[in-house]
Amino acid sequence: MKFDRMQTIAVSLTVMLLLARPVFAQSTDSSKVEDEFCARYSTMSSVEKTVYKARFEDSCESAAKMKSEVDLMGRILAITPIAATPGETHEIRVQVENLNVDSDRPKAFTIATGVFPREPDLTLGGNVLDGAIAVVKTPIDNLPDEGAGSYLMVSIDLPANLPDTDLYWCVIVDPDRHVKESDQHNNVDCRVIAQSLTNPATPSE
Numbered sequence: 001m002k003f004d005r006m007q008t009i010a011v012s013l014t015v016m017l018l019l020a021r022p023v024f025a026q027s028t029d030s031s032k033v034e035d036e037f038c039a040r041y042s043t044m045s046s047v048e049k050t051v052y053k054a055r056f057e058d059s060c061e062s063a064a065k066m067k068s069e070v071d072l073m074g075r076i077l078a079i080t081p082i083a084a085t086p087g088e089t090h091e092i093r094v095q096v097e098n099l100n101v102d103s104d105r106p107k108a109f110t111i112a113t114g115v116f117p118r119e120p121d122l123t124l125g126g127n128v129l130d131g132a133i134a135v136v137k138t139p140i141d142n143l144p145d146e147g148a149g150s151y152l153m154v155s156i157d158l159p160a161n162l163p164d165t166d167l168y169w170c171v172i173v174d175p176d177r178h179v180k181e182s183d184q185h186n187n188v189d190c191r192v193i194a195q196s197l198t199n200p201a202t203p204s205e
Contacts, residue, residue: 069182071100074111074173075189077151084115084167084193087160094171096140097149100182109174111138113154115193116168120175122184128175133167134158137175167193 078093092113112128114135120128129135136154170190174181181187 070179071182072173073099073186074171076171086162090156092154095149095151096173108141109178112172112175116170119190120188122187
């Protein structure tokens with residue numbers, strides 16, 4: 001039986017795929033399988049690279065890009081006093097850190113801390129501070145290495161009159177979006193302020 005050139009190439013590719021398959025099936029952990037694949041790609045033949053090029057671009061190059069980007073996270077650690085009392089000064093203890101150990105330290109940015117009528121969302125675009133009832137912006141020039149985190153205490157003076165609705169204590173890391181990040185969903189942390197705490201009940205007669 002004679003094979004033409006196209007049949008020979010097809011058979012060769014099939015054999016290569018069958019031989020390469022066990023390399024990517026050594027673990028049931030999908031993330032580990034992808035890591036093994038990315039490490040193996042550089043040693044593949046030109047034909048194998050052609051076969052797996054799309055997978056490499058989707059899995060390896062995109063993952064490497066995400067690892068190089070900063071991932072800032074903000075958290076509210078403590079609020080004193082916890083109730084949003086009109087006309088009083090409140091102390092908010094905040095933590096911010098870069099979760100991505102593989103990225104460079106981020107450039108200078110700010111942290112916005114305050115009281116909002118709703119939970120801000122950085123991913124929607126626009127000015128995330130619009131509608132804030134009271135807000136303080138704190139500049140951050142340098143952030144410690146991954147895992148260390150920066151801690152700061154922010155003082156906020158609330159107005160004498162607060163809206164008769166539920167409110168939120170919130171911290172927003174980089175509200176102006178100066179830092180390019182792999183994930184902005186964890187830049188915002190909020191705590192609900194119940195309506196009963198912001199507006200004490202009227203004494204009964």
